[in-house]
Amino acid sequence: MNRVHPVSFISSPFPRIGEEPVTWGKERGCRLAENYKAVVDLNTGKLFSIVSKDYRLIRHEQAIEQVEEAIFKTASIGTYEAYTEFYNEGGRMRRTYRFPETAVEINKGDLVDLELYLFNSYDRTWPLIILLGAFRLVCTNGLVVGQKYLHLRKRHVYELGQINVSEEVSTALQRFRSQTKQWKRWAGKRLTRKGCSRVLESMKPGIKATEEIQKKVNDEAEGFEPDGFAVLTVWGFYNILTWYISHYAVSLNHQVEMEGRLRRAIFHLMR
Numbered sequence: 001m002n003r004v005h006p007v008s009f010i011s012s013p014f015p016r017i018g019e020e021p022v023t024w025g026k027e028r029g030c031r032l033a034e035n036y037k038a039v040v041d042l043n044t045g046k047l048f049s050i051v052s053k054d055y056r057l058i059r060h061e062q063a064i065e066q067v068e069e070a071i072f073k074t075a076s077i078g079t080y081e082a083y084t085e086f087y088n089e090g091g092r093m094r095r096t097y098r099f100p101e102t103a104v105e106i107n108k109g110d111l112v113d114l115e116l117y118l119f120n121s122y123d124r125t126w127p128l129i130i131l132l133g134a135f136r137l138v139c140t141n142g143l144v145v146g147q148k149y150l151h152l153r154k155r156h157v158y159e160l161g162q163i164n165v166s167e168e169v170s171t172a173l174q175r176f177r178s179q180t181k182q183w184k185r186w187a188g189k190r191l192t193r194k195g196c197s198r199v200l201e202s203m204k205p206g207i208k209a210t211e212e213i214q215k216k217v218n219d220e221a222e223g224f225e226p227d228g229f230a231v232l233t234v235w236g237f238y239n240i241l242t243w244y245i246s247h248y249a250v251s252l253n254h255q256v257e258m259e260g261r262l263r264r265a266i267f268h269l270m271r
Contacts, residue, residue: 013090014059014060014061014090015041015043015044015046015089015090015091015122016041016042016043017039017040017041017042017048017057017059017122018039018040018042019037019038019039019040019057020037020038020040021033021037021038022036022037022038022050034053035052035053036050036051036052036053037050037051037052037053037055038050038051039051039055039057039122039123041089041090044089046089046091048088048091048122048123049122049123049124051124051156055156056156057122057156058120058128058156060090060093060095060120063118063120063128064095064118066165067095067097067116067118067130067165067169068082069165069166070165070166070168070169070170071097071116071169073166073170074166074169074170074172074173076173077099077101077102077114077169077172077173078099078100078101078102079099079100079101080097080098080099080100081097081098081100082095082096082097082098083095083096083098084096085252086252087251087252087253088121088123088125088253090122091121091122091123091125092119092120092121092122092123092125092126092252092253093118093119093120093121094117094118094119094252094256095117095118096115096116096117096118096133096142097115097116097117097118098113098114098115098135099113099114099115099116100113102114102173102176103137104176104177104180106180106183106184106187106235107187107235109138110136110137110138110187111136111137111138112134112135112136112137112143112180112183113134113135113137114132114133114134114172114173114176115132115133115134115135115142115143116130116131116132116133116169116172117129117130117131117132117133118130119131119256124156125253126256127153127154127155127156128152128153128154128155128156129152129153129154130152130165130168130169131145132145132172132175132176132179133145134176134179134180136239136242139239139243140246141239141242141243141246142242142245142246142259143239143242144242144245144259144262144263144266145176145179145263146179146182146263146266146267152164152165152168183235183238186233186234186235186238186269187233187234187235188233189233189234189235190231190232190233190234191230191232191233191234191236191237191269193229195234195268195269196237198265198268199237199241199262199265199266199268199269200213202261202264202265202268203241203258203261203262203265204261205244205258205261209244209248212244212248213240213241213244216240216243216244217230217232217237217240218230220232220236220240234269237269238266238269241262242262245258245259245262
């Protein structure tokens, strides 16, 4: 059967990026900063960053093309849908690829799909990143995957052709299946007070967010211990955290920051 080309959802147009020389000093004494250049939107004049001459510009469109070529060569991963989000007027991009044919059942009727996230930026906030993720159909959560499954992270000192995108994409399904085995174990493991506290201490979600998370924990609890601690699985608690991030983050930047905090805090759930 022929592969079906994806449906893409893009929330705003790509900026027209270029590199311009950097100068300093007053008009008559203006001098060229030979070791630096500016990354700008040529249509609007917006300055995204001033970088060294060694910086290699990787355009969002180029990164997308490389990833989608790699996906298309990986028949086992199936068809996909793609969603693109921008921040800082196109200075940062996250593109999400979701693969419905890869669905794995964690509990009865509780399915998760493989996702890949492509990050790129012109303002130097993010390098080029391809990151494994997942999507939970029950409550439309984006699921954060542990640090050991983060595959590719490259600073903009490489030409895009020097980065082996295909190798990372081709092993994504294998890595995803390894992660779902861990999630299945979490579904049968009780959350401890110590684990819960350590995760929240590590994430530092703030007072309001903590209150929302605690309210959700009480709503989802299967019961309560004599001391009032909620009876909940590790899988259930983890999904409450991803639910909060997916639905309450105030911006893409905030969402990515919170996902990173959870990614670093996940090891506390394994104890």
